[in-house]
Amino acid sequence: MHLRPLARALAASVATVATALAAVLVPGPAQAAATINYVALGDSYSSGVGAGSYDLSTCLRSSKSYASLWAAANAVTSFSFPACGGAVTADVINEQLGPLSSSTTMVTITIGGNDAGFSSILENCRFGSESDCTNRVNQAKTFATTELPGRLDATYAAIRTRAPNARLIVLGYPRLFETGWCGVLAMSSSKRTILNEAADVLASVTAARAAAAGATFVDARPFFAGHGVCASSPWIKDVTGLIEAYHPNADGYRYGYLPALNSVTG
Template sequence: MPHRPLARALAALVTLFIGILGAVAVPAAAQAAAPVHYVALGDSYSSGVGAGPYDWSGCLRSQKSYAPLWAAANDVDSFRFAACGGAVTADVINDQVSSLSSSTTMVTITIGGNDAGFADVITSCRFGSTSKCTDAVNESKAFATATLPGRLDRTYAAIRERAPNARLIVLGYPRLFETGWCGLLAMSSYKRTILNQAADVLATVISDRAAAAGATFADTRPTFAGHGVCADDPWIRDVSGVIEAYHPNSAGYRDGYLPALNAVTG
């Protein structure tokens, strides 16, 4: 009989201890079990142009792009691949955000390069004179700093409206070139240098507008460093790729883009 109060006290302490453990463990378990509904938006650098092979959508989507690679590695609950080669910001707003919903938990996007005239600038520099290249680069940089920010703001706002509960991750573009010796038929070091400088301007604009929208920016320039066109081990295709020219190859998406995304998703 005299031991009963002590036994009741010990039992109460055990119950309290179990309750505390449960209170800590349940949220952690719930967090671990949180569903991931992932939607990949954007242009050719998200659809996987350069990696191949492609689906029949007309958007040049490749399963070797960073988005499907990330989805497969993380065993997501659902994955929608809406990115489309050639897309500009208006295409994302008009054609791609319909893939989003209030249940979407993660969105990735690369966008803005085509708005800034990526293809025309590259063509001018690859096949035109130095002065023509310089003019094209300067025009693109002026557009990127004056006009592109508003387009990006509208695009990110449209994503937020359709997917209010999602984490938005904006991935940047890599510098395309190494600037050392690259053979007699290559673009000059000067042209490659100013094109890389234009990539830096674009990265700054995109990073700033992503931050303003409360999004996470994933910079791909560090992961691609040393693997541009003219590198010993290039992850960017040269002009010989035609449609795929100056886009990442499969190694670029796997070893350049995917690690940049992993770095911000944990």
């Protein structure tokens, strides 16, 4: 056997192994952080009504809203926040889509409750008779199943047109009430029950239309379970909140809506 060729072959083999190890052990350039251009659309449940810490020059947008909290926790590249208290679907289409573009990567929205008139229904049920409450809730259910789907479809389509590359995340509304005994001045258990049933109808309709639009629907109800009005630790404000009545408080946005959004964003 000739030793010199064997030595050359052995040296070449060692060099190959060393090169391979160097490729594994020497770190390459750090991976660039993902770009997140986030736009938060919608009504008061998106703007953060009930949480406090409002920018009074805006539509009661709060730094404690789920949108603001998520943006702060995820080091977003950009964050636009046109959500506005009192908004209906037409307001989203006509007034909130300006920040959207082909570079938008994520859009969140709550919408539809004001279209169905839930604010006035809640007021009617709080201060009106059982029969009036039942009638108004039934009207809202009918609207939610007949008129609202088309409005939601148009809203989601408009968002898609302006932000074709974005992930659209539609968040639903929580059930607002616990139905056990809640004191002599509280809304009756039967009223609270039918209002919760209306919330269930709204969730079902919204989930179906979000799915049809290829959006991700997040059901807020499980995340607020046990923390409605009349709970020992409520995350929803009662009528005593005046303009904030029947909206999440700061805990509701932090411990209800934010985990709901986190559940689909990782």
